[in-house]
Amino acid sequence: MAGKTLGFIDEELSEETTPLAPEKPRSGKRKSSRLKLREKICYGLGGMPYQLTNTVIGFYISVFLLDTAQIKPSSASAVIFAGRFWDAITDPLVGYLVMKTDTRFGKLKPWMFVGAPAASVLYFFIWYVPDFDQESYLMAWYLLFYCGFQTMLSLYYMPYSTLTFYLTESQSERDSATLYRMVCEVASNLLGNLVMGQTVLAYTKGYERPSCDDNSTLGNTTSEYREQEERGYSVGALCLCAVLLVSASCTLIGTTEKKIKKKDNEEEQxxxxxxxxxxxxxxxxxxxxxxxxxxxxxxxxxxxxxxxxxxxxxxxxxxxxxxxxxxxxxxxxxxxxxxxxxxxxxxxxxxxxxxxxxxxxxxxxxxxxxxxxxxxxxxxxxxxxxxxxxxxxxxxxxxxxxxxxxxxxxxxxxxxxxxxxxxxxxxxxxxxxxxxxxxxxxxxxxxxxxxxxxxxxxxxxxxxxxxxxxxxxxxxxxxxxxxxxxxxxxxxxxxxxxxxxxxxxxxxxxxxxxxxxxxxxxxxxxxxxxx
Structure with a gap:
């Protein structure tokens, strides 16, 4: 079923043919350039952390900050914008650091090894509500962990997105590995929203949201309901952190980063x-x-x-x-x-x-x-x-x-x-x-x-x-x-x-x-x- 549903991705990745395009040889691949099925699956699983976490943030961060953490809209706006802006500007910096890295453990995996565990810890605290009396402390808390999480996730995901090039020199094998990655990312989008949404529902199910007073338009939610909602977000985040660590570990352990030789005549631009x-x-x-x-x-x-x-x-x-x-x-x-x-x-x-x-x-x-x-x-x-x-x-x-x-x-x-x-x-x-x-x-x-x-x-x-x-x-x-x-x-x-x-x-x-x-x-x- 997955193959039929996502087959269009494989077509998009393949080269477009025209009357002048030469016919590709059916054979001639070196056996050493082929990836094992285990390596493709392990590589594909590594794409889950980014989609799993950020899709949940996209749908739930506003309602969480406003209704569960109960910070003012202006503070929530500052946290959201700063986190997104920081995420955008850290990508080129991480890319530069990765480009300059060359260790005996590889060029990419050292950064992935550091980024994944740190990102999982920081992600949990994004969905945790600390017991602070002042809103400025709450705002600083979420700003710190949101920006920190995006930085650590970039340390993992930027090298991971380049890893395809270091798995094999065969373009068809790279395309095949990318297809596995896309399937896993599709699954992670659904999984992330299912886990977070249904966990919060499960924890608040026995505690009906209180109705407002008839004489007032507004009324505060009870502390009991809010505590259950907080617990639901924390447990949901903990489950997502576990998935993040397991999927990243599969990529780190189940794939081999190869050294790619640079061409001497490659021009600098x-x-x-x-x-x-x-x-x-x-x-x-x-x-x-x-x-x-x-x-x-x-x-x-x-x-x-x-x-x-x-x-x-x-x-x-x-x-x-x-x-x-x-x-x-x-x-x-x-x-x-x-x-x-x-x-x-x-x-x-x-x-x-x-x-x-x-x-x-x-x-x-x-x-x-x-x-x-x-x-x-x-x-x-x-x-x-x-x-x-x-x-x-x-x-x-x-x-x-x-x-x-x-x-x-x-x-x-x-x-x-x-x-x-x-x-x-x-x-x-x-x-x-x-x-x-x-x-x-x-x-x-x-x-x-x-x-x-x-x-x-x-x-x-x-x-x-x-x-x-x-x-x-x-x-x-x-x-x-x-x-x-x-x-x-x-x-x-x-x-x-x-x-x-x-x-x-x-x-x-x-x-x-x-x-x-x-x-x-x-x-x-x-x-x-x-x-």
């Missing part, structure tokens, strides 16, 4: 020159702006959905709705993969995003009590996740091909690193601004109900705001210059260059292919939701 060229390249700018707008639309919904269901829709078991979103987010990806192959990537992004419009209107006008209608809108929210996770990332290689043809240079690392960095910063801004808006509308941390102004704000945050971001994304996408016809033309040109007698052109194309092989393992579709 000027980073700042490449940065200027990439950030002034029109196709990249239009795609990145469109992607950021569409991502902000999805992230605004994701970060506020638990509060929206809880207070605007009056549903207590918001955890079940989140699971539906995650499930359909991945279940619909193969359908959109088939669509973009038949009709093109730009058309897939347009059509897939247009399908979200009924969801926006439903969030704005659906009255409380319509549980099954809300589940239907969760399916549409899952569709939004699927489209944004799949299509824009598959368009980045097309931009790079166009860049290689027009400039004769290859800066894949710059393209992808800034794409990821702006993605993380955009997600942080979406959650931080949303939390500030709730505070401005009168949100009361720990209250059993919220005033109508907060309910209205929550409806706006999951309807009007994502609608506006989607419109801006559509406008930017209309100026995206690489059509399906142009994309295929670029592929053919690169094939001609590869077979050209001009050594400079051959070197450019080969260097581009090698760089793409190195970054291919980083381009997982599940990365978008982590953030």
């Amino acid at each position: 000027n980073f700042f020159k490449g940065l200027r060229m990439v950030l002034t390249f029109k196709p990249y700018l239009t795609l990145m702006f469109s992607f950021l707008c569409l991502l902000l639309s999805v992230m605004t919904i994701q970060g506020n959905y638990a509060l929206f269901i809880k207070y605007a829709m009056k549903e207590e078991t918001y955890q079940n709705f989140i699971i539906v979103i995650i499930f359909f987010g991945f279940a619909l990806m193969p359908l959109w993969q088939l669509f973009l192959k038949k009709f093109g990537k730009k058309a897939a992004l347009f059509v897939g995003t247009l399908a979200n419009i009924p969801m926006f209107f439903g969030h704005a006008f659906l009255p409380p009590g319509n549980t099954w209608a809300l589940y239907l809108f969760c399916v549409l929210a899952g569709n939004a996740v699927a489209v944004v996770m799949l299509v824009p990332w598959s368009m980045v290689p097309d931009v790079i091909d166009d860049f290689v043809i027009k400039t004769g240079s290859t800066y894949e690392a710059v393209f992808y690193s800034f794409f990821v960095m702006f993605t993380k910063m955009g997600a942080g801004c979406a959650l931080a601004v949303s939390t500030l808006a709730l505070g401005a509308s009168g949100y009361e941390s720990g209250a059993c109900a919220q005033p109508e102004s907060v309910q209205l704000t929550l409806r706006i945050l999951v309807s009007a705001v994502p609608m506006g971001c989607t419109v801006l994304g559509f406008i930017a996408l209309a100026f995206y210059p690489i059509t399906e016809e142009q994309r295929k033309k670029n592929k053919t040109i690169l094939e001609i260059w590869r077979d050209d007698k001009d050594e400079r052109r051959r070197t450019t194309v080969l260097r581009s292919k090698e760089a793409r092989d190195r970054t291919r393992s980083v381009r997982t579709y599940s990365t978008t939701v982590v953030m």
